[in-house]
Amino acid sequence: MLQHFSEQEDMVTVIYEIADTVRGHDPDTEKEKSDTERRAGEQHTGGDTACSRCCRLTAVCVVLLLCVLLLAAITVLWIKFYILNIEHTQLQTSYNNLTKERDQLQSNQLQSSYNNLTIERDQLQSSYNNLTIERDQLQSSYNLTKERDQLQKERDGYQKTLCDLYKWRCFSFNSSFYVMSNESKSWEESRKDCMDKGADLLIINSKEEQEFIGKQLVRHETWIGLSDREKEGEWKWVDGTPLTTAFWNGGEPNDKGGEDCVVIYASSSSTWNDSHCSKKFPWICEKPQ
CATH class of the missing domain: 3.10.100.10 (Mannose-Binding Protein A, subunit A)
Incomplete structure (x- = not known):
């Protein structure tokens, strides 16, 4: 905001310089010229004083008009700057909100993926445990079958020996x-x-x-x-x-x-x-x- 006021002061200075240019020279020179012309007019005629006053009035009007135009331009620029600043703020807010939504969506997707993977892992672990139990049961059954066959073999041998003996x-x-x-x-x-x-x-x-x-x-x-x-x-x-x-x-x-x-x-x-x-x-x- 201070920078903006500094810029306005610089513009006003420029306006005054333009006005001085229109008038042809700075105020001190104009005063000296005016005094010289007044004395010359007093020596010659009194008609030139009215013309000089008319020229000065015209120059002042032009300067005032330029000031009004410059002030209007500054006002328009300031309004545009204010509007652009508001739009920038709104855009920045929208961008931040969209960024937050994107991050939230990514976080939700990651959490959902993590949950799904956790469920799949637990299911695989459960299947593995069930298969391990079935394997152990089959191994136990196989061992029992081997033991049964061995006992049957021993029994048959014992029975054959008994039958042969008696x-x-x-x-x-x-x-x-x-x-x-x-x-x-x-x-x-x-x-x-x-x-x-x-x-x-x-x-x-x-x-x-x-x-x-x-x-x-x-x-x-x-x-x-x-x-x-x-x-x-x-x-x-x-x-x-x-x-x-x-x-x-x-x-x-x-x-x-x-x-x-x-x-x-x-x-x-x-x-x-x-x-x-x-x-x-x-x-x-x-x-x-």
Whole structure:
């Protein structure tokens, strides 16, 4: 603002210099000339004084007009400068606001990208953890499978050794392992021998198993794990389950003389017959594999 006032003072000075130029010289020279002309006029005539006054009045009018024009120009320039300054301030404010909005948008976009990446990272971490758990479970299952196979191999070897040692006849069907004795004992003694080996007397659960066992028999009669010793007529297997599917021979069971234990015949039909539990027959042990 001080600079603007300084510029105005310089302009006023210029205006006065222009006025002096129009008049032809500075005020002191004009005064001297005026005095000389007055004296000359007094000596010659009085008509030149009126003309000189007219010229001076004209010069003053011109100067005043120039001052008015210059003041108007300065006013217009000042108004334009003021308007431009306001527009500049507004533009600067708008620029600052746009800059802030741009920075805010960039910050929001970066934050959104960061959040999305964080979510993806957590999802990947969760998937990795799940896969790790599944891998460990599969590894555990694989190890258990290997252990089971190893135990089955050891069991089979033990069973084969046992069968070879006692010269028993051994065979398998579905998920069961069978041992057929080569001597004869009572039903109770036969069961005790099976239990000492970790097994029990044979339980027949289906027609297919009945036919398979019939093909393995070499003796005429062989003990199986079926009896009604607890209650007459209620036939149960050694595991406590009741009899549901029977393969009795014709006319059997007849409980002749207190027959409470069951043998299987070595015949094409491989039927059953009740017999005295104290009789001595071969037996078949069964052990689930």
